Amino acid sequence: MLWLCGVKMKHIIVAGAGKIGCLIALHLANTQDYCVTLIDKDFSQADSQRIKNKANITCLVLDLSDKQQVQTQFEKLNAVAIVSCLPYFCNKQLADYAQAFQWHYFDLTEDVATAKYIVQLAKDSQTVFMPRCGLAPGFIGLVAKHLSQQFDELKAIKLRVGALPINSNNALQYALTWSTDGLINEYANASEIIKNSAPFIVPSLEGLESIKIDGTSYEAFYTSGGIGNLADIFNGKVETMSYKTIRYPGHCEKIKFLMNDLLLTQDRETLKIILERAIPKTYQDVVIIYVSITGYKQGKLIESNYVNKIYPCCFYGYDWSAMQVTTASSVAAVIDIILADEKSYQGYQCQENIHFETFIQNRFGKIFQEA
Numbered sequence: 497m498l499w500l501c502g503v504k505m506k507h508i509i510v511a512g513a514g515k516i517g518c519l520i521a522l523h524l525a526n527t528q529d530y531c532v533t534l535i536d537k538d539f540s541q542a543d544s545q546r547i548k549n550k551a552n553i554t555c556l557v558l559d560l561s562d563k564q565q566v567q568t569q570f571e572k573l574n575a576v577a578i579v580s581c582l583p584y585f586c587n588k589q590l591a592d593y594a595q596a597f598q599w600h601y602f603d604l605t606e607d608v609a610t611a612k613y614i615v616q617l618a619k620d621s622q623t624v625f626m627p628r629c630g631l632a633p634g635f636i637g638l639v640a641k642h643l644s645q646q647f648d649e650l651k652a653i654k655l656r657v658g659a660l661p662i663n664s665n666n667a668l669q670y671a672l673t674w675s676t677d678g679l680i681n682e683y684a685n686a687s688e689i690i691k692n693s694a695p696f697i698v699p700s701l702e703g704l705e706s707i708k709i710d711g712t713s714y715e716a717f718y719t720s721g722g723i724g725n726l727a728d729i730f731n732g733k734v735e736t737m738s739y740k741t742i743r744y745p746g747h748c749e750k751i752k753f754l755m756n757d758l759l760l761t762q763d764r765e766t767l768k769i770i771l772e773r774a775i776p777k778t779y780q781d782v783v784i785i786y787v788s789i790t791g792y793k794q795g796k797l798i799e800s801n802y803v804n805k806i807y808p809c810c811f812y813g814y815d816w817s818a819m820q821v822t823t824a825s826s827v828a829a830v831i832d833i834i835l836a837d838e839k840s841y842q843g844y845q846c847q848e849n850i851h852f853e854t855f856i857q858n859r860f861g862k863i864f865q866e867a
Contacts (some may be wrong), residue, residue, distance in 0.1 A: 500746065501768040504528060504609050505530055505531045506530050506835055507530070507574055507575045508575065508831065509532075509533050509535060509577070510532055511578060511579065511590055513535075513541065513544035513545055513547070515543050515754065515819070516538075516630075516674070516677075516820060517534065517543075517671065519821070520548050520827055523628065523824060526812065531554070531577070532553045533553075533648065534547060534555050534630050536557070537557065544810070548604055558821025560582075560589060562588060570597060574789070576599060576600060577602065577623075578593070578600070579601075579603065580601075580605075580825060584603075584677070584830065586605035587614065587627070588610060590603070591613070593622070593671060595617055595621065598626075600734060600834065601614070601622045601627075602629050602830060603626075604823065606682050606721030606722065607634060607721060610627065611627040614627045615805075616661045618844035619843065619844070621842065621843045623847050624834055624838075625748055625845070626834070626844075628725065628846065628847065629827045630823040631783065631785075631823050632724070633722055634737070634823075634826050635822070635826045635847070635864060636787065637655075637723075638847050640655060640730075641729065641848045641852075643787060643789045643800045644734075644791075647790055648794065650733055650735070650789065650791040651660070651790045651791045651797070651831075652734065652736045653730065653734050653789050654788040656739075656741075656742050656784070656785075656786045656787075657722060657784065657786070658714065658716075658743060658783070658786075658838060659674065659782075659819040661673075661782075664744065665670050667746075668747055669744035669745075669746060670774050670775060671742070671775060671778035672772065672777045673779060673818075673819035676771055676772055677768065678760040679771075680768060682700065682721050683720075683751060684697075684720070684761045685721070686698065686699060686700060687699070687700045687707050687720050687721075687739065689723070689737060689739070690730060690736055690776065692735065693733055695825050698718055699755070700718050701717055701751060701752050704717045704748050709786060709803065710805070711747060711772065714744060714745065714784070715742070715747065716740035716741060716748075717740055717743075717748045719740070719741040724846070724848075730748035741858055753834075778817065779816065781807075781808065781817050781819055782806070782809065784803075786801070787801065788802075803866075804864065804866055806864075814857060825860045825861065829844035830847055830850065833854060833855065833858055
């Protein structure tokens with residue numbers, strides 16, 4: 497810990513100076529309760545320019561492939577926690593370091609295999625290991641658990657989330673708002689659902705449906721990872737549950753052509769090049785969160801919903817996309833809540849373990865309060 501004006505500051509390592517990592521760093525550092533070491537092998541990208549010379553943030557150039565350098569640098573840092581904002585395939589390595597240095601660990605992974613590895617790693621740990629933080633997985637599960645507590649018996653849980661450009665003029669009607677590797681991963685890997693009260697595996701990009709929110713038409717389809725911990729939490733407790741990604745109509749058909757018909761699922765690096773060459777990035781997006789639960793209360797069949805649209809916001813003199821705002825604010829809220837009450841949490845934890853009201857009343861979580 498460091499001292500500022502006689503007040504202890506907790507030292508957090510944020511790995512990845514991209515879209516999400518920079519805003520997490522700024523959120524935490526701006527409170528004066530945390531100092532942040534932001535690590536990346538390259539600070540030349542546009543987002544990382546926003547954190548240069550900011551108070552309570554130190555930028556450290558570090559290549560995770562150089563294990564000796566990483567070990568040496570980490571030994572110098574008097575940190576209490578590390579959060580990975582890097583692609584999912586980096587997270588196992590960072591979780592291993594967290595275990596070795598007895599740090600709390602958080603990440604944004606949607607990858608099921610990575611999350612399972614970290615759950616095993618967390619056994620008997622005195623510090624918290626919380627993979628799958630953020631929006632979906634993450635906040636979406638917290639909402640579902642909160643709404644489900646209103647019911648005597650659950651029938652169906654529908655989870656629908658999308659990050660979409662407010663305006664789009666390309667064939668996919670999409671813009672890159674987060675990690676391209678993560679996007680491909682959730683489109684390519686199998687999706688977990690609950691069917692007939694038991695876990696079930698279905699292919700992603702299937703289950704296409706049409707939905708309408710605030711008069712606008714969308715489509716939704718299965719994708720991997722967004723259901724997070726809910727398949728375990730609600731196993732045997734609900735008849736059906738599914739997580740689907742929201743897109744504008746026509747997107748799913750074209751993505752299936754690229755990934756399935758052209759076999760680019762088997763060549764993800766080529767698919768990544770194609771998407772990043774053809775699909776623009778945008779800060780002008782909207783995040784749509786839709787949770788619907790039906791079940792019985794006092795013998796009556798009722799439905800309860802959480803519906804929210806979150807748009808870009810200005811923080812610290814810069815405009816941030818809705819995807820950045822929702823993901824970074826969710827992760828910052830989780831870190832803030834855990835580190836304020838460390839004695840109540842240890843070992844593997846999921847974001848759903850945090851009470852909904854505690855989360856949305858948090859200084860970062862309040863962005864999710866319904867309008």
